[in-house]
Amino acid sequence: MKFSAERDVINNALNVVSKAAAVRGIQPVLSNVLIETRNNSEIKLCATDLDISVEMIIPAESSEEGSITLPAKKLTEIISKLPNEKVSFKLEGENNIVEIKCGNSKFDIKGISGSEFPPVEYPESDDFVEVEIDPLLKAIRQTLFATATYDMNNVLSGVFCKIEGNTLEMAALDGNRLARIKEEIENTDNKNFSVIIPSRTLKEFVNVLSGVYDEKVAITVKNGQILFKLTDRYITSRLIEGQYPNYEQLIPTTNSKQAVIDRSKLLASLDRVATMVNERTNIIKMAFNNDSLKITADTPDLGDSCDELAVDYKSDNLDIAFNYRYIQDFLKVIEAEKVIIEMDGSLSGVLYKSENEQDAICLIMPVQLT
């Protein structure tokens, strides 16, 4: 195997692909990146931990076809330190040692034969839904934070994703909150599916998109696998099997008390008040009273904190308590200038919404104070 490619191009591709490699494991080849020449003009880079696979094609001039796997982390580190010139790779003989040359630098890296790399199977891709990347990314950002972090096979550790007609709906919930968003998409062929995508897959997908010029991604779902296909790269992953909870019935529809608050001021207030929060419970108290919101926290032995904010609130006085991190998580992923809070009583679920965006919500359960 002999080829050369631009340092910046390989560097970018390795940053995309290598994160799918296993960090450690019983199979050393899974910590490696597969490098394979194709048609004298391209190379394929691929990494997998058997759950997720990422593959990318980049231009390269090859004079001798072949394949090898090299340690993902070490290779990425080496390429990142090279000047932006042509980098040449050469594999000769049977010892699996690749010579890498660039400028006045030369490296010999010991790899593992490409034949030991597990074959990565992609679902047939004639049956796909094309989705615009922008609304998809937005929906991922506004749901991913709310997944449960325990057991990776539990349905709650994934994000529910449904495409039906022209609507993309995503949702995530743990025991204390639910994030749900609906985005309008084009879906010309009117193909539908609903799946539960592992949260790590979505994190990798966001990473895979770095430097992508595509406006759309083709999504195929088949045999418990999902494939995201872009012009020069793929990511494929297992899906989580199981029944996702019927979360729609959890969303309150009759919350009559409404507050409208400047988002960045609320974030700053929460941040300040949280200096005195009990780190075991993260509880802050909110008192809504006639266009004013008082936020307080206290920790015995340390002291207490209090912030007052002007808000738009005309309903009866209401005292309510939250884990402040749940509010922060939502406020950080939305972009609206103002946030709407819809409440009923101290113990009923509260809806946080972006102003002007009724379909992106976060339902947060208040904390009962004894």
Add this chain to the structure above:
Amino acid sequence: MKFSAERDVINNALNVVSKAAAVRGIQPVLSNVLIETRNNSEIKLCATDLDISVEMIIPAESSEEGSITLPAKKLTEIISKLPNEKVSFKLEGENNIVEIKCGNSKFDIKGISGSEFPPVEYPESDDFVEVEIDPLLKAIRQTLFATATYDMNNVLSGVFCKIEGNTLEMAALDGNRLARIKEEIENTDNKNFSVIIPSRTLKEFVNVLSGVYDEKVAITVKNGQILFKLTDRYITSRLIEGQYPNYEQLIPTTNSKQAVIDRSKLLASLDRVATMVNERTNIIKMAFNNDSLKITADTPDLGDSCDELAVDYKSDNLDIAFNYRYIQDFLKVIEAEKVIIEMDGSLSGVLYKSENEQDAICLIMPVQLT
């Protein structure tokens, strides 16, 4: 106690002072900052872990004199999150709870009585040497990295500092390298001393200087203590007792082989080659040969690396090996465009110098390859 001060001023002072507070310890008051009003127009902030004390005076309007100690870390966090407005402090009654107000925010923090704070004693300051801050800082930067990191009471864990006539000399050494610098200073009263300053004290001193307008610092040495005095702040520390090794005799004077190398290129080469260094030994090999330097490293099972650099070297060929981190440490603290390497043989001490600065040196022992 009642006073108010500008948020930015308190914030800056807390960042300077609070790092001297004990992180944890048997005496809770040592994790606190002492706040004391002075003459209705100033407050004194002070923190100590009994080894090092830092004190700073800032302008404040006080209407009721008094003192209190408050948790250093928590107080610094709270003040950092306030808007830049006037902050008012109020201590009433005997419960040691201080009310802090700023804008629409209010905090009640539980403190410990100021009377429990250990009295900080400063050496009498009529007997001092005035040293310009710039050369002092440079000398600290170019020696501190070479102190030994074991036992904090060992003389090698400190930096040797000697003022004699118009020369400031500083030195640090561990078993494998020695950094020494001589800087010219004004010393009008011709007062001399030589001491061993704990490395942590010098790190704090550099931190204490942030935002200082002074050009000189007054240094007093007395009773095993050192005091650095600036217009609005002090830092005092115990010194390390003991005899510092006579390092001057270690510095080779007859090294006849000389290489001159571009500093940033050498740094980049070391960084690249080190990707393949054996992480247990950090050994890289250097081969000097007729205006060329080849740097190599290898790790069994992983591979090897090699970089070639153009250098100015006319002597006989020389192969020599080093722990590359020692070279990096020195190259990172100097500013010269070129570095001079003076060698004798593969096993004798090597001098690294800044170009045009013969008195700032780093002596590094090579590694013997078996």
